[in-house]
Amino acid sequence: MPITEQDKERILSQCKRFLAMHYPRSPREVLHDLTEFADPEAKADRYGGGELITSFEEEIAHLLGKEAAVFMPSGTMCQPIALRIWCERKGRKRVAYHPTCHLEIHEHDAYQRLHGLERVLLGAEQHLFTLEDLKSVPEALGALLIELPQREIGGQLPSWEELVEITSWARERGIATHLDGARLWECKPFYQREYAEIAGLFDSVYVSFYKVLDGIAGAVLAGPADVIAEARIWQRRQGGNLISLYPYVLSARQGMQKHLGRIDEYCAKAREIAAALSDLPQIEILPNPPQTNMLHLFLRGDRERLVDAAWRVAEETQTVLFRMLTPTLVPQYSKFELSIGSASLEIPTEEIVPLFRRVFELAE
Structure with a gap:
């Protein structure tokens, strides 16, 4: 069954790790x-x-x-x-x-x-x-x-x-x-x-x-x-x-x-993540290497299935990779913007590739 909005709220409330930016605060x-x-x-x-x-x-x-x-x-x-x-x-x-x-x-x-x-x-x-x-x-x-x-x-x-x-x-x-x-x-x-x-x-x-x-x-x-x-x-x-x-x-x-004193760390982490994800054939990165703490990730596959899979990975691992994808001019690809912050630093880079592999596996 597809992930509902109610499911997303429940999953999000249980997640402890976030690939993008900082930890959410009420x-x-x-x-x-x-x-x-x-x-x-x-x-x-x-x-x-x-x-x-x-x-x-x-x-x-x-x-x-x-x-x-x-x-x-x-x-x-x-x-x-x-x-x-x-x-x-x-x-x-x-x-x-x-x-x-x-x-x-x-x-x-x-x-x-x-x-x-x-x-x-x-x-x-x-x-x-x-x-x-x-x-x-x-x-x-x-x-x-x-x-x-x-x-x-x-x-x-x-x-x-x-x-x-x-x-x-x-x-x-x-x-x-x-x-x-x-x-x-x-x-x-x-x-x-x-x-x-x-x-x-x-x-x-x-x-x-x-x-x-x-x-x-x-x-x-x-x-x-x-x-x-x-x-x-x-x-x-x-x-x-x-x-x-x-x-x-x-x-x-x-x-x-x-945060101002940590910008160097955020930008370095973005380069690390880009280098690691470059090994996955289903992902293209712009720019590569990143020039700031931001990069755009282009994922190959069915957009709805990939988003659904990302939410299922979040449920399995309590880790949010991305919440939505935007269509692109290339039909086989959709994208999301990844900006690195303090929460991103808490996820070891070597764990990120297996998480994305799991997304593509579930989306098949």
Whole structure:
């Protein structure tokens, strides 16, 4: 019989090991941890003011080598605001980015409907865009957005030399450069450079706190002081200047302390897992080797049977490998995104291949 949603909930509640990211926590556990973490003397922020939030903004601005920073509820708010400001200053409405940019596929055209921007797509969906792709754009651009790493194609990164060439070319032509750094924290091992040096190639940068850092929610936009001051006004206009954001700020700060120092471990584990799974003929990996803590695994076989088998393996071993698969353009393959975190480190790499072998065995 197929695994039902009720079965999944029961199996998940019994599982003790998780291949992806961190161990799941209930809201009660998250809030309990924050209570233990918070300074008993700390006072709530109020409409973006107060020591708790301003000190964190200053800390992130310093880490990224920028003059100022503002904490917002989401990157979906940060990025269009930054792009609007840059485009208005340049007197051009066009923003160039990769076809799988978050603004393009996840935000319901907010850049256009809320901010009146126009987009130019660079390159093909399946690959990183290049300097030649950028040079081929006939229209004058106000801003260039680069995502590091490019999530939808497995967390791929351009080389440092390519990144310098692209941003330098844009800067020489008066095009503002903005970094979608939703997963910037995971790029440091690949580039072997400090965050400030990476962010230094860009006029502004956005970073997230709820992914590898495991925060509740929240993001920071960092850049020149006058740009951030203007961004605060737009934050207010869009309803993002909440009376208090301290649960998100505390959670972000806790995540920084807990996970930022372990990024090297997470990325190394991703490479280990990729190397081990490369021996299985039913699996293809992108990119291989992984460039961050992320990789996309392409599994050959019937998608529904593979998902069902993964849940049965979870029931047998109390180990969650994956919960769903996404169809691909190649009918024989489906895929899932694997991001490595603290829970991933607890599963010995030599045990992972037999678990996947069992999935394919059950799916036959």
